[in-house]
Amino acid sequence: MADTAEPRRKRAGGRSANRTAERTPTFQQLPWRQVRNPFPPFKFISDDQVETIHNAALEVLETIGMNFLAGEARDILRAHGADVTDGNTRVRFDRALIEENLARAPAAYTMHARNPERNLHWGDNAMNFAMVSSPPHVSALDLPRQAGTFDTYCDFLKLAQHLNIVHMLAGYPVEPQDIAPRVRHLDAYQAMVRHCDKVNYAYALGRDRIRDSLAMTSIAHGVSMEELKSRPSLFTVVNANSPLQYDIPMLNGMMEMARYHQPVIVTPFTLAGAMAPVTVAGALVQQHAEAIAGIAFMQMVSPGAPCVYGGFTSNVDMKTGSPAFGTPEHAKATIIGGQLARRVGVPYRASNVNASNAPDVQSTYESQMTIWGCTLGHCNMMMHGLGWIEGGLCASYEKVIIDAEMLQMMSEFLLPLDTSRDELGLDAMADVGPGGHYFGTQHTLDRYETAFYSPILSDWRNFETWQEHGSVDATHRAHQIYKDLIASYEKPPLDPAIDEELDAFVQRRHEEGGVPED
């Protein structure tokens, strides 16, 4: 017999109802909360295979080594016992040296936001979602793909603040290209603080930008620079220049962050077949070697410096050389990355990414592959959680809403099942009996308002009603929703004294010319 759903649907809204008017007052999202993953991490590979990869990575660091391009970094490495030769950027590591330094990295910590209610737990089974970061371009259904601007950048900050499922900013949701690079970090950080009270981020593009960002963090959080050292409040991502290399701006940023005990997400950029071996296993060996070398280096700079193990291994399309994301190989690498991070004993970062050129079906299934990879792999921080399309070259307004729905669904999925006697519904079954229905029973009436996840984007009206209202597909609905959210956005409170002090800092640094061009 067909198990087709019977159309037991009632009309929601009459023929003349205005869709926007229907939705805005009823925009109901999940409350702000720390998402926890109560399930054991998925073991894509055996514990023995984890050891195989870990040992292979140690062998790489021992025999091939890595290039550390900054002399100051090599001095620190040599002082701690790494194999460094004068005039040579190559550094090799004894495996015991790596292991003893990895042991100094903290397994979990509190990440502070300027609003303490937005503080986050990083590590253990906590899962945190970040807005997309760093695309040069931006697009919407009515905005042809174009260079990011300060205005579009601020739009994404507003969405980040409005959506409770966004835990943090992890860079510029789109690059504000109309601001000069010398001062961009100043204006962008100030806008982050003004528009959003959540955890935020600075780019590790050299020492000066990090120093400015730390100073602004001190102002925004109302704590001294010295106090910052015991209070992780600003984070950055450092990508290895894979294969097997860290460049000078990255190393300088890492050292500065480590000295202030601010978290660095050490993320090798290991696309299998391009910057890493063509096998997933090989790319993971290289990812692991680069990540643990970076984390160990941070500990040499400053023992106990908070780090995160970043996994970004995906593959390229061997036909075109294009990066691919959300592939089966990517999902595997994401899960195994978690196994490797837990072997090291630090929090794990992965990503919600795709290679589609539009906020379409492809962007969605590729994203889902990575969202499930992140979840099964127990990532603690999902970078690019909302809004990424086109391999990261474009931020999509509609994709922010699509991702918000998908991440809300995942966070609901992670709530354990209550099998207490009352939840089993035996009395309700006895009341209703064979052939009846449950719409009006007390058991239903007591629970129906909160029984199930209530979507922000999905449209469950029947076909005829949906058609009467214009047959609007989910991407076009997402378009209207993001516009409504920006229109109804409210700035979070900010102490005027802090706002003034931050503004004075930004003005002064502008007058000083910002940072020198690299």
Next chain:
Amino acid sequence: MADTAEPRRKRAGGRSANRTAERTPTFQQLPWRQVRNPFPPFKFISDDQVETIHNAALEVLETIGMNFLAGEARDILRAHGADVTDGNTRVRFDRALIEENLARAPAAYTMHARNPERNLHWGDNAMNFAMVSSPPHVSALDLPRQAGTFDTYCDFLKLAQHLNIVHMLAGYPVEPQDIAPRVRHLDAYQAMVRHCDKVNYAYALGRDRIRDSLAMTSIAHGVSMEELKSRPSLFTVVNANSPLQYDIPMLNGMMEMARYHQPVIVTPFTLAGAMAPVTVAGALVQQHAEAIAGIAFMQMVSPGAPCVYGGFTSNVDMKTGSPAFGTPEHAKATIIGGQLARRVGVPYRASNVNASNAPDVQSTYESQMTIWGCTLGHCNMMMHGLGWIEGGLCASYEKVIIDAEMLQMMSEFLLPLDTSRDELGLDAMADVGPGGHYFGTQHTLDRYETAFYSPILSDWRNFETWQEHGSVDATHRAHQIYKDLIASYEKPPLDPAIDEELDAFVQRRHEEGGVPED
């Protein structure tokens, strides 16, 4: 630092290249294969919670019981020790009676197709994907939603044959409404055999249709009716008329199938909040009670009759009463359904479903929630694997292609990771060294053609190239692909003598008027 993908992409195809011409000759899909899930099933609930639900279901059957509307079924139940009262359709079961009969159901078996190369394993860690079944309507981007016809039905059979990821037909991919119900099963089955050599299906709409279908199966497989009894070759789904009821046509179909030892997928239709309690735990208790009563009944009819435990628990939208699919609750129920099926010890069926009115982003993320639920829950048969939209009220040509891509990706994801020495790529890393790239290394050249999953739908060309070729989104690409597939479809071989004999049978039954109207 931004971990945005660098645009290392080369052009695929020139500006004037014809998209269709590019694609058709290069339509490369995965080979036909039995998908296996090598990972342990995901435990969404603890083993203790499984026992709680199992025991609660036994309590329901003992104290509330179920309605069996067919007198013949009640006679069989009474003869085997169930609690049946004259003139009352309600049947109650001692828990020992249920358990001892469940123990008779086989845990795994071979399901036969008319082409032995298409035989399937049902049970253990095998995963089988079925085409959508039973929507009354059909749509495509250029075909407004309309009643299914024999022609559109045959289109879906051709897609089922063409796509290697489709393991079986599980009913009519769309209802051929232009054929009279009295003879529809005859023409439809004949078309299945002619267009597709894979495992197929008959609807359990009473005894006569099942008898006709068994006779046609005997002809198509070239075996006698008696031989069929030791050779599962035709299957059906029986939905309980939830809550707690089996109707006469369903029971007659079940009994006929059981007597010929053909598999029945016993699938309660337990939408939480409508036909089942509003809690997921309660809906699962009811699902389990209905499923195990059905499976136990089949064993009373014919010990050892092959059964499948069907899980279909989702929830309704409490605002509109509409069924919802691919919700967080649905994903949980799908995984837990697998835990319950393994408690019983029979193969498990679940579904790839969604409630979207279009083959859009919503249909995709809802589907992904169920595909991952099926995978983590170790379903052995995924019904509605390809083509379902709109809560099952419509079959979408484009969704068939979208699902084919998603299921191919999942089947690749399930291939274990090789961490043998050569795969670890240490020599390649030593050759390439820091700062190099892997495009031209021997390790890459040896593997690049088969290193990664090659998509059928995803477009990984860069934005500019994609735009030059018309900015075609994935749903519109799926449209062109399904048209190409139907155009390039080839009928599978069929022995002319079998074709003739089948035709004669269908003609004769037409002349006899088919089956009486119910």
